[in-house]
Amino acid sequence: MSSLFAFTLLGLFTGAAYAIMASGLVLTYTTTRVFNIAHGAFGMFLSFVFWDFTQRQGVPTVLSLILVLGVVAPAIGWFVQRFVTRGLGEGPVSVALVVTVGLLVGLIGLAQQIWPPEPRVLLPFWSDTGWRIGDTYVTAHQLVTLLCAIAVAFGLYLLLSRTRIGTAMRASVDNPELLKLFGGKPDRVAALSWAIGMSLAALGGILLTPVVQLDYYALTLLVINAYAAAMLGRLKSLPMTFAGAMTLGILESWAVGYLPTDGFLASLRPVIPALFLFAIVVLMPQAQLRIGQVKGIVTAPVPSLRMSIGSGSGLLLVALLLVNLVAPNQVVLIGVAATYAMVMLSLVLLTGYGGHVSLAQFTFAGVGALAYAKLDEPNLFGLLVSALIAAAVGALVALPVLRLTGLYLALSTMAFAVLMDKVVFNADFAFKFNGTLAAERLSILGLRIGSDTSYVWFMVLAFVLLSLGLLVLRRGALGRLLIAMRDSPSACGTLGLDMRWFRVGLFALSAGIAGLAGGLFAGLRGTVGAADFLYFQSLLVLLLAVVFGATSVTGALLGGVALMLLPEFQAASPGMAGLLFAVIGFGAVLLGRDPNGIANHLFRVGRWLRARVAPGLEGRLQGLLPRGGTADGADGAVDVPLVDVPLADVSGGPDGGAAGTRVIEKVV
Amino acid sequence: MALLEVDDIVVRFGGVTAVNRATFTADRGVITGLIGPNGAGKTTCFNVITGLQRPTKGRVRYRDRDVTGWPVHRRARHGVGRTFQRLEAFGSLSVRDNVRVAHEIHGGPLTWLGGSLIGRRGTGRGGGVDLLLDRVGIAEYADERADSIPTGTARLLELARCLAGDPQLLLLDEPSSGLDETETDAFGRLLVDLAAEGCSILMVEHDMDLVMSVCHDIHVLDFGEIIASGAPADIRTDPNVQRAYLGYAETDGDTGVLEPVAQEVLS
Numbered sequence: 001m002s003s004l005f006a007f008t009l010l011g012l013f014t015g016a017a018y019a020i021m022a023s024g025l026v027l028t029y030t031t032t033r034v035f036n037i038a039h040g041a042f043g044m045f046l047s048f049v050f051w052d053f054t055q056r057q058g059v060p061t062v063l064s065l066i067l068v069l070g071v072v073a074p075a076i077g078w079f080v081q082r083f084v085t086r087g088l089g090e091g092p093v094s095v096a097l098v099v100t101v102g103l104l105v106g107l108i109g110l111a112q113q114i115w116p117p118e119p120r121v122l123l124p125f126w127s128d129t130g131w132r133i134g135d136t137y138v139t140a141h142q143l144v145t146l147l148c149a150i151a152v153a154f155g156l157y158l159l160l161s162r163t164r165i166g167t168a169m170r171a172s173v174d175n176p177e178l179l180k181l182f183g184g185k186p187d188r189v190a191a192l193s194w195a196i197g198m199s200l201a202a203l204g205g206i207l208l209t210p211v212v213q214l215d216y217y218a219l220t221l222l223v224i225n226a227y228a229a230a231m232l233g234r235l236k237s238l239p240m241t242f243a244g245a246m247t248l249g250i251l252e253s254w255a256v257g258y259l260p261t262d263g264f265l266a267s268l269r270p271v272i273p274a275l276f277l278f279a280i281v282v283l284m285p286q287a288q289l290r291i292g293q294v295k296g297i298v299t300a301p302v303p304s305l306r307m308s309i310g311s312g313s314g315l316l317l318v319a320l321l322l323v324n325l326v327a328p329n330q331v332v333l334i335g336v337a338a339t340y341a342m343v344m345l346s347l348v349l350l351t352g353y354g355g356h357v358s359l360a361q362f363t364f365a366g367v368g369a370l371a372y373a374k375l376d377e378p379n380l381f382g383l384l385v386s387a388l389i390a391a392a393v394g395a396l397v398a399l400p401v402l403r404l405t406g407l408y409l410a411l412s413t414m415a416f417a418v419l420m421d422k423v424v425f426n427a428d429f430a431f432k433f434n435g436t437l438a439a440e441r442l443s444i445l446g447l448r449i450g451s452d453t454s455y456v457w458f459m460v461l462a463f464v465l466l467s468l469g470l471l472v473l474r475r476g477a478l479g480r481l482l483i484a485m486r487d488s489p490s491a492c493g494t495l496g497l498d499m500r501w502f503r504v505g506l507f508a509l510s511a512g513i514a515g516l517a518g519g520l521f522a523g524l525r526g527t528v529g530a531a532d533f534l535y536f537q538s539l540l541v542l543l544l545a546v547v548f549g550a551t552s553v554t555g556a557l558l559g560g561v562a563l564m565l566l567p568e569f570q571a572a573s574p575g576m577a578g579l580l581f582a583v584i585g586f587g588a589v590l591l592g593r594d595p596n597g598i599a600n601h602l603f604r605v606g607r608w609l610r611a612r613v614a615p616g617l618e619g620r621l622q623g624l625l626p627r628g629g630t631a632d633g634a635d636g637a638v639d640v641p642l643v644d645v646p647l648a649d650v651s652g653g654p655d656g657g658a659a660g661t662r663v664i665e666k667v668v
Numbered sequence: 669m670a671l672l673e674v675d676d677i678v679v680r681f682g683g684v685t686a687v688n689r690a691t692f693t694a695d696r697g698v699i700t701g702l703i704g705p706n707g708a709g710k711t712t713c714f715n716v717i718t719g720l721q722r723p724t725k726g727r728v729r730y731r732d733r734d735v736t737g738w739p740v741h742r743r744a745r746h747g748v749g750r751t752f753q754r755l756e757a758f759g760s761l762s763v764r765d766n767v768r769v770a771h772e773i774h775g776g777p778l779t780w781l782g783g784s785l786i787g788r789r790g791t792g793r794g795g796g797v798d799l800l801l802d803r804v805g806i807a808e809y810a811d812e813r814a815d816s817i818p819t820g821t822a823r824l825l826e827l828a829r830c831l832a833g834d835p836q837l838l839l840l841d842e843p844s845s846g847l848d849e850t851e852t853d854a855f856g857r858l859l860v861d862l863a864a865e866g867c868s869i870l871m872v873e874h875d876m877d878l879v880m881s882v883c884h885d886i887h888v889l890d891f892g893e894i895i896a897s898g899a900p901a902d903i904r905t906d907p908n909v910q911r912a913y914l915g916y917a918e919t920d921g922d923t924g925v926l927e928p929v930a931q932e933v934l935s
Contacts, residue, residue, distance in 0.1 A: 170682055477772050477780040484758040484769045491756040491826075494718050495833055496744035497773045 006136040007257040008250050013142040015249020016149035017207040019242045022226040023152060024200025026233065026241050031169050031193040032081070033089030034096045035235070035407055037359075037414070038103035040223030042198055043205025044216060045107045046073050048115050050206050051122050051214055061125070068206070069199045077198030081191050084589055091593075092486070093406045097357045098546045098592040101539055104223075106585025108216050112578030117216075124210040145207045149242075152200065156238060159196075169193060217536070224415050228277035231408075234284065248276050267423045274415035281412055282400045301552075301603060308471050308553075312464040315557070319460040323453040331452045333564055335524040338459040339365070341560025342517035344545040345466055345553065350510035351542070352551035352595060353474060355486030356503070357410040360397070360417035361514050362541050364390045366533025367420070368515025369522035370430055373437035383442055383519045390515020391508040398507035402500045409507070417535035425530035436529035439522035459520050463560075466513060467553040482506070540566070543588040549597030558599055671696045671837055671868045672717065677726035679712050679892075686712045688892035689726070694837065694870040694885075699863050701879045701900075702872045704889035705912065710872040711753050713889070714839050717870075718750050719743050730837065749835030751826035753842050753872070759815030763806065763825055766814050767797045770832035797832070804828045805854060820846030824855070831862075838862070840871040844878055856882050880904070888912065 025039045036042075046068055053064035084103070088096040124141030131138050160166040168189050204226070205219050212218040229248050233240025255269045268275070303311070323331050343365050350356050358364075371386035397416050401409045426433045441448065441455050449455045473479055485492050485499055492499055522528045544563045549555020566584070570577040591597060670693035679687040687709040694700040702710050715721035717728055719740040727736045735743055758766050772779045801807045804824040809817050814825060823843050830838060840859075844852045852875060859882050863869055873879045879886065880900045888896040888903060890912040896903055903909055 171684070477769075480761060480765055480769050481772065481780065483761055484766075487758040487760055488756040490720055490740075491752070491758065491829075492773065493720070493740035494744050494748075494750050495770050495773045495829065496741050498739070498741045 003257065005134065007253045009133070009136055009138070010142075011250030011253030012246060013138075013145050013249070014208070014211060014252060015246035016146045017204050017211075018222075018225050018229050018249055019149050019245035020145075020152050020200050020207065021204025021222060022229040022241045022245050023156060023238055024197035024204065025223070025226045026230045026235060026238055027156070027169075027193045027200070028197035029230075030236055032085065032190045034085045035093075035100065035227075035411075036085070036103075036197070037097060037100040037223060037411075038107060038220075039197070039201050039226060040205070041104040041107040041220040042073075042076065043201040043208075043222060044219030045111050046076070046198070046202035047122065047205040047209050047214060047219055048111050050202070051120055051209075052115070055120070055122070065206070068202050073198040073202040074195035077194035077196070078191050080198070081194035085194070086187075086190070088593075092355055093410070094351055094355050094357045095593055095595065097359075097407070097410050098351075098542065098595070099589050101359065102543055102585045102588030102592050104220060104585065105536075105539055105543060106582045106589060108220060109578045109581025109583070109585055111216050113576075113582060116578075120214045122206070122209045122214050141207075141210060148203060148207060152203070153238075153242060160238075165189060165192060221418060224277065224418060225273040227411055228273045228280065228415070231277060231280045231284070231411075235407075244280075248273060251276060264427055267426065270422050271419045274419040277412065277415045278400060281404065281408060284404060284408075287404045287408075302471060302474055305472070305475075308468055311554075312468060316457075316460060316464055319457055323456050328452065331456050332524060333568070335452075335456040335459050336521075337561045337564035338456065338463050339517050339521040339524065339560070340541065340544075340563040341557045342459075342463050342466060342520070343514045343541055344548075344550075344556035344559045344563075345463065345470060346510040346513035346517070347542060347545040347550055348553060348556050349470055349473075349513065350506065351545070352549075352555075353479065353482045353486070354503075354506050354510075356406050356507065357542065358413045358507070358510065358538075359410055359542060360413035360420070360535070360538050361510070362538040363417040363420045363533055363535060364394055364511040364514035365518030365521060366425060366530075367393050367511075368518030369439070369528045369533070370425070370437070370518075371515070372519035372522045373439040373528060376440070378440035378442045378448075378523065380442065380444055383516065386519035387512045387516035390518065391512030394511020394515075395504050395508035397511075398504045402504060409503075413538075414535070417538050421530070421533065421535040425533060431528070431530045434529070434531075436527040437522075438527050439525070441523040441526075455524060459524065462516070462520060463557070466516070467556075471553065540584065543584055543592075545597075546595055547584070547588050547591050547597050549599030550595045552596070552599045552603075554602065555597050555599035558602075559597075670694065671731060672870065673727075673729040674713065674717065675727045675729065677713065677716055677728070678724045679709070679716060679721060680724045685892055687716070687723070687889075690889065690892065690894050692887040692894055692897060694868055696868050697863055697866050698884035699859055699869040699871060699882050701883035701886040702870060702889060703874070703876075703879055703886060703903075708889040709892040710889055711841055712892075714750060714841055714870075714872065717839060718748060744833065747834070747836030748839070749830035749833055749837070750839035751823060751830060751841055751843060755819065755822050755826065757814040757822050757825055757829075759813070761814055762810070763812050763814050763817065764797055764801065764810040766825055767800055767828050767832050770829040771797060774833040800828045800831055801825075803831070804858065805851070818846060820844075820848075820851060823847070836866075836868060838867055838869045840869060840873070842872055842874060844873060844875045852878055 021039065021043060025036060028039075029035050049072055050064055050068045053059045053067060054061055059067070080103070084099065085096070088099060124139060125144050126140035129140035131143075158166075160170050165188065168185070169192075204222070208222060209219065212222070225245075225248060227235070229244035230241045232244030232247070252269070252272045255272050259265050259269060319334065322334060326334070343361050346364075347358065347361055350358055350361075368386045368390040371389040372382060375382045375385060377385070397412060398409060401412050425431050431437055441450060443449065449458050474482075481492075481497070481502070485497070485502070489499060518533075521532075525532070540563060541559075544559040544566075545556060548559035548562060566580060570580055594600070672694040674690060674692050677687050677690045678685070690709070690713060692700075692702070702713065704710055712721060716723045716726075717730075719735075719738055719742075723736070727734055729735065730743070730746065730748065735746075758769060761769065798807065798810065801810050804827050806817075806821050806824050806828065809821055809825075814822065817825070823846055827838075827840065827843060844855055847855055856878050859869060859871070871879070871883070883900055886896075886898065886900055886903045887894055888906070888909050890908075895908040895912055896906040898906070
């Protein structure tokens with residue numbers, strides 16, 4: 001009995017710190033509709049700042065705390081709200097998520113660059129003080145944590161219920177429209193809530209550092225604990241968030257106390273937040289559709305079938321040349337790029353067309369790879385089954401979120417990715433801890449694709465076939481429905497579409513494509529292990545897919561190549577490893593608002609070239625130029641060649657390339 | 669016999685009561701108006717009827733069945749269609765594809781597969797689609813992107829999209845805003861025709877001329893409460909209604925009869 005009391009008490013202390021962090025997350029989300037998935041990363045970064053002040057600069061602890069919480073954090077919060085996340089709340093959830101994932105990755109990179117990895121210790125407050133309560137020892141730090149949580153709860157209560165701006169904040173929680181209607185100032189509310197939110201992230205991070213260590217990733221991942229707690233209050237209610245945080249803290253503490261110290265159950269400890277989150281998601285009531293939110297997004301053009309086949313053949317030709325020309329050790333790199341490109345293709349379907357975000361796409365590739373290695377059926381059948389297994393797992397992740405909105409899906413995927421990374425992939429029935437599994441390259445009709453060159457070329461072929469399939473789907477009725485659901489879920493609902501199963505199907509298909517890529521990747525490597533499918537990789541996949549263009553197949557291809565090159569660059573200059581993450585992360589912050597990415601700009605260059613420079617070369621260059629074509633918005637409808645581009649008929653019939661330019665120039 | 673019965677609906681957002689014990693009906697085959705100043709809770713009522721907003725209290729009955737707990741799509745499948753005050757057109761699709769999607773949603777999965785195989789040139793049901801565009805008078809915009817057309821046209825597009833689903837009850841949220849006088853007249857005739865074909869219409873509208881000329885019944889909502897219900901002639905002279913509108917007018921430094929004030933204040 002007394003040990004139960006002790007563990008519960010310890011849990012309350014951790015829960016208090018979670019509550020502080022989670023309340024900041026809820027505050028920023030409810031007032032600005034931007035879910036800051038980098039909340040933990042900001043906490044991490046500011047904890048490092050605090051360490052820097054106290055340990056390196058020698059500023060007294062209390063003064064450092066005041067500086068970090070009262071000056072640095074609010075300033076960062078204000079800056080981020082003003083220059084990064086402003087206006088994101090009214091846009092699609094996917095854009096806000098990508099931008100904040102960009103912040104997350106960028107902050108990790110920046111922290112690594114400023115404070116290179118080395119053991120750092122941040123001592124608890126008054127580390128030598130403590131009291132004995134019964135047979136439990138309570139440290140001063142724990143007491144401080146609890147007092148801070150109480151102060152935060154009380155302070156937020158006063159702010160929200162006793163001040164004018166607090167009332168405005170509460171109003172914007174329920175109905176942002178009402179706030180404007182009654183003359184509230186959304187900008188001031190937003191700036192204030194981000195400033196406070198950032199201070200709370202910092203305080204939570206600093207208080208938890210003695211528990212989880214001053215580590216880039218562990219502190220960043222605390223955001224999962226925070227949002228798991230917040231979900232109990234549907235990301236809205238602060239009292240429920242506090243309750244969720246305390247429950248989570250106690251559950252974790254009990255897990256330490258009562259789960260066996262070895263075996264599979266023991267490995268569950270670090271993923272209690274993820275499990276807690278799934279349990280809550282299952283129990284949550286049906287969400288309501290949002291109205292008046294997203295307008296049409298200009299997406300990259302969809303090429304005509306002829307053009308896609310032409311470009312695909314061109315790519316296959318280039319790949320054939322490359323695999324025979326480059327050094328043998330680089331052939332495999334092309335295969336790695338093809339893997340990433342295929343995984344990004346699954347994001348083109350899910351994010352580019354469907355408007356949903358997955359933070360676990362590379363994890364699904366891992367599921368595919370695991371299934372392929374375990375099945376030991378190195379043929380098309382085995383590959384297909386692996387993809388189906390990945391799809392089934394994808395459906396399983398999406399099912400609990402069936403009744404909820406896209407944000408919950410994205411948040412669940414991150415928890416899922418961490419769960420797979422930390423537990424399932426390391427389990428004895430999977431890759432085993434630090435272990436690997438062998439995977440044989442597949443044979444088709446009894447013909448084994450053994451050599452690196454032929455296997456890599458086969459992977460490029462798989463990419464091309466998947467792309468063609470995706471484009472056929474996009475041009476058809478299903479593609480139209482996907483776009484319609486992305487543009488206005490409420491309109492789809494009021495027209496009679498039950499989007500719940502559609503969403504699960506979409507997510508499963510996307511996971512299946514990623515799984516297929518994973519199966520092929522396993523064959524490429526020969527041996528695969530849990531270390532190949534870290535959750536962080538999924539974040540990079542998402543960011544690069546969006547930066548290079550999540551709405552086009554070309555974007556996936558470019559993104560795949562870029563992600564393959566990333567570790568090569570990092571290996572070439574280890575001192576810049578963090579900086580590269582920062583560049584990618586903050587690059588995504590800058591470019592994430594336009595999911596068409598770099599690819600779309602290339603399309604414009606391509607069209608410009610075709611129109612101005614080389615009319616005669618057009619026919620010959622067609623396969624090599626980036627794919628352009630009809631405007632997404634008017635697919636099927638712009639079969640009218642426009643007069644101002646005389647080459648429209650040369651480029652393979654009236655594919656309306658000009659209309660694409662027109663529409664895009666108009667809106668961008 | 670009422671097709672739709674809204675019974676004692678209450679909707680609260682935090683401290684604000686958007687709709688307070690509203691009770692009204694819409695009859696079969698006629699046009700019913702729902703009017704009131706901005707922020708009176710009209711759109712919230714529509715959201716409750718279509719299932720986009722759960723009421724804090726109260727019931728919605730449609731065709732004598734309690735549909736309060738039904739999800740949005742189920743109500744739509746049973747013939748409740750709506751347009752939106754803040755446009756919900758599929759902005760990145762063409763006008764024609766907007767209606768085509770509605771057709772495909774209405775037709776079910778088999779039409780999707782057919783469309784996929786036919787591909788971008790598929791016009792399997794395109795004929796019907798173009799007829800609908802023609803009927804609401806926006807055929808000339810068929811190939812434009814839906815987010816590039818004028819607001820008034822987009823409202824008509826939303827109407828065409830609804831009609832593709834063959835609704836029995838049509839909820840129109842400020843359908844005439846953005847239309848000029850001639851277009852509004854044509855629109856009024858279209859509504860009367862639709863009603864004559866047996867489609868019941870419930871309309872939130874600020875153009876009092878239109879409301880008074882086409883509506884069979886009118887309900888007036890003010891601060892979330894129904895303050896008057898009746899035929900247009902009765903509403904015109906109802907003291908409560910006059911007060912509600914004139915009360916607003918005074919703060920704007922304007923007075924006068926109901927119609928011009930209402931238009932002045934609410935446009």
